[in-house]
Amino acid sequence: MDAARRLPTSIATVCLSGTLPDKLEAAAAAGFDAIEMFENDLLTFNGSPAEVRRMCSDLGLRIAIFQPFRDFEAMPEPQRARNLDRAERKFDTMQALGTDLVLVCSNVQPAAIDDPARAAADLREMAERADRHGLRVCYEALAWGRHVSRWRQAWEIVRAADHPALGLCLDSFHTLALDDDLSGLAGAVPAERIFFLQLADAPRLSMDVLSWSRHHRLFPGQGELPVAQFLSDLLATGWAGLLSLEVFNDEFRAAPSRRIARDGQRSLIWLMEQAGLAPLPALPDFSGIEFAEFAVDAAARQELGRYLGGLGFRHAGRHRSKDVDLWRSGGANLVLNAEPDSAASERFEQLGPAVCALAFRVDDPDRLVGRAEALQYPVWRERIGEGERRIPAVRVPDGTLIYLVADPAHSERPIWEDDFILETAAAEPAPLLGIDHAAQAVAPGVMGTFVLFYRALFGLEPETPWELPDPYGLVRSRAFTSRDGSVRLPLNVSESSRTGTGRFISALAGAGVHHLAFAASDVTRVLDGAGERHAALLDIPANYYEDLNARFGLDGDELARLEAHHILYDRDAEGREFRHAYTRQFRDRIFLEVVERGAGYTGFGAANASVRMAAQRREASS
């Protein structure tokens, strides 16, 4: 990163869970320069403000601001006088804390007077008093403020108050949640009058803005608001201050503070790239998923081999130095890793047989490793034998590895030829084309961490979310996809522990890949072509095919063929078709799918998910 343009970072204590010492340690460990001291975290702490100051100083953290000071301006007497007394008390606290800035957010009280001149006079009086203590005040428009809800209103009041100890506080959420932006800021507001900046993202939700703000804020990059544009517009004023995160989120409050603080820091590093402040090694170009790797032992390897054979996979090679086998069908590669003392064996010891790695084909693995390091994501390098290719990897937050292999277009030769003794390939009657998608179960409360990982590090973008009705609860699914569509990763989350996703999460100790889908040009041929070794396919009820008939009017032959092969069918609004079939589960850990994707069809057959999930539940209980 270009350190010259890197701005210092800060996080509000309210973003993090735990006691105040927990929060401060987490913020320091994640590399923040400063914190916002959220008042409630001070009130609940059983030590003096001076002790807090010392703790911060020992951790190398500056207290950038004390906040919030609520419902101050434009109140009738005697509340006006009481509010000024209250401010004086808080000035004492600030001096003990060693911070010189307090945040006043716009009044929400019904009793507040709708008079910008009164608001300006009150803020001027407060600033005047603060100034006597060597302190400063900044004023922020809450999106649900009684009379002041836009930054332009707040600025007019600050401008009218006209005191050097009074400035503006900007907050991306309060601005963007009202579909507003910072247009007109540059030119109108001198940079030095912008005393503070708070950053938060959020999903777009149609709900009241107060609940939205209090429960659903996210770090930049985890949501859908144009936070990077917001920051760019601010930078256009010449402002170059502290980037401070202020997020209220129910899941963050319950999550380990170290993880959340680390994500916060990453989100700001990413945001500085997006806003053109400090570039990172560029995002990769993808060309698909080269392989998926299973952690196995000898017994599981044998069992899994039989299972894979049912879809036409064949044993295709053996690693030169390790207890690792390659299974292959056409362009789809699966690695079965039984090597002791490896990342795979660690995973096997923890979970039993499970997907322990995926490999993405990218234009430049080393550049992506550089990006991971800049974003503080852990990089993994497996030990290798002589002459073998070093394949760098990054760790998904759930422990799965993502290997980064060079696209053959950018590389001398495929990795398989260096590291594997390949068998002569027999003719395959119906080869698969490759890995179409790999779905992960994600525990509730961890989704934000996954979203940031796939989006900031890889540039994968979220697609339309789906709600899938499992017989025992709702599963929410959202795919993260590379621009070219060659890497597709549906993430599934379920609040219910009784759904299939909930059960995978239990089996996989939190999260992991539980579903691999292979692309085929003709799903029927693949299912026929597996010869003697037919996969045990998931049973699909006859009622489903009756309904297909009613909905799509498929011809009788087509319908019979689908039903005979347990194939599900979808057609999108543009008439693009999707045919797909599922295998039964392997040890309740994984299931496979073969998909035939009509040109331009970008979905995953979500309309069929309830049929699939009910069938899986029957299979699991039979």
Added chain:
Amino acid sequence: MDAARRLPTSIATVCLSGTLPDKLEAAAAAGFDAIEMFENDLLTFNGSPAEVRRMCSDLGLRIAIFQPFRDFEAMPEPQRARNLDRAERKFDTMQALGTDLVLVCSNVQPAAIDDPARAAADLREMAERADRHGLRVCYEALAWGRHVSRWRQAWEIVRAADHPALGLCLDSFHTLALDDDLSGLAGAVPAERIFFLQLADAPRLSMDVLSWSRHHRLFPGQGELPVAQFLSDLLATGWAGLLSLEVFNDEFRAAPSRRIARDGQRSLIWLMEQAGLAPLPALPDFSGIEFAEFAVDAAARQELGRYLGGLGFRHAGRHRSKDVDLWRSGGANLVLNAEPDSAASERFEQLGPAVCALAFRVDDPDRLVGRAEALQYPVWRERIGEGERRIPAVRVPDGTLIYLVADPAHSERPIWEDDFILETAAAEPAPLLGIDHAAQAVAPGVMGTFVLFYRALFGLEPETPWELPDPYGLVRSRAFTSRDGSVRLPLNVSESSRTGTGRFISALAGAGVHHLAFAASDVTRVLDGAGERHAALLDIPANYYEDLNARFGLDGDELARLEAHHILYDRDAEGREFRHAYTRQFRDRIFLEVVERGAGYTGFGAANASVRMAAQRREASS
């Protein structure tokens, strides 16, 4: 219940979790007369419609309707013709199922034509075809229908179509969610043209109506919509049909179907009372909580006695025939039950020492028992010794018992004199007044069951909900209170397992009373008056008192007295005061509170909850 006016009941399969057979069995076990066959539950079922018909018939269930048939009316050709074909297919399915009615909900497609006459013509054509099969069609306005979203519009179309096989379907959610009602129905719509009625309640949420409907519907009485008024308005037409529940709720989807089905049936029994259809034994008049009972063994009894002594409780009596002791301070009674083979000993074996029962003082315990039986809530009668009083009880869904004791105003003499050998009461320096409130931790996903229990059976009404920021996640609290305020039960729920509430839920195997608050006329005197046996009080940080000073400007003496006694302070908008102090926890299972409630203050000091919860967390980890 007046059986003559009882209407038959039905539930849509989509309300319940599990496979179709699970759903049907749960509906039958809860006493429903019929079901709505939700199409998706048929598609995912691996048996024919004829088998479903047989299963229902074996269970004594009628299939009242097949639903939904979507996006039918007012489509351009060729979709119009295709939709009629689709209808014909579904008529076949209906005949195999043995149901004669299909629900058409108003079209949501962008392509739908905004022409009521076209909609009427299409529905007439569908009804004509249905009629040839001996089937009928009903038409419902979805709240988010493209052109038809109000029942009046749907009725105009049905009226214009003018076919005897076409009628109206009414849905309380779709009407009430738009702040609409059934005014004008009686007089305008003949009862016999109302072919079907769907009932659902919901909390009032400010979100888009589609998400609200799909995820947050509730059974009547669990939410805030005027469903009883809706039903009364419908009955005014002379209509007397099936009461059918249609609820989409994420928690219901994940919950055991038997519990949800039973709640559904109870909600309709309650609704029939509320709408004046079929009376139940009347709601009780309360006069407070007579006692709380702990399940203990000999060791826990000794330890708990010491703990209670710290607040001034004294041993006050011994049960005549059982291993049960009474502890008392003024009007607050606590029972320590170590009797083997009792409800308490069952609870003790399961959980260790814990609150196993509360006793409500009511005007007529037997009438309330009758009400519980009519609502299908289990009634419990403990075995008794000769000459002892039989105290009936009902079971809270978490297994806690609620004893029903006669208000002394309605009864010969207090229960204590029959069943206990009472000690001569010594003078108490600062007696408590009674039990102010008893808070329960409730597991997420069970709240609806609790709400219905307290509301339908006891007539307790929910107060303003609070969000309490525990250091490790949010706790949502809502008190259920009797009209006279003498019984107050805050219910606390937390999605996070790391909060205090989450930890209580783990300790109490799901839910239970974890907090008892005692009323006092002077909390300082109670804390002083406990003499040598001072309760170990929860430590409150000095920062809290600094802030009290800033917020309320209390005088120095008052502030010093509060701080010295670890007392928290609140004052409401009307200036009414609340002082309260907490003990440390007893074995991570329960904590006690003494509250001094200024006249008219109805809250629980929620503003202080974060300070209390942070202090409890420090205590737990010290």
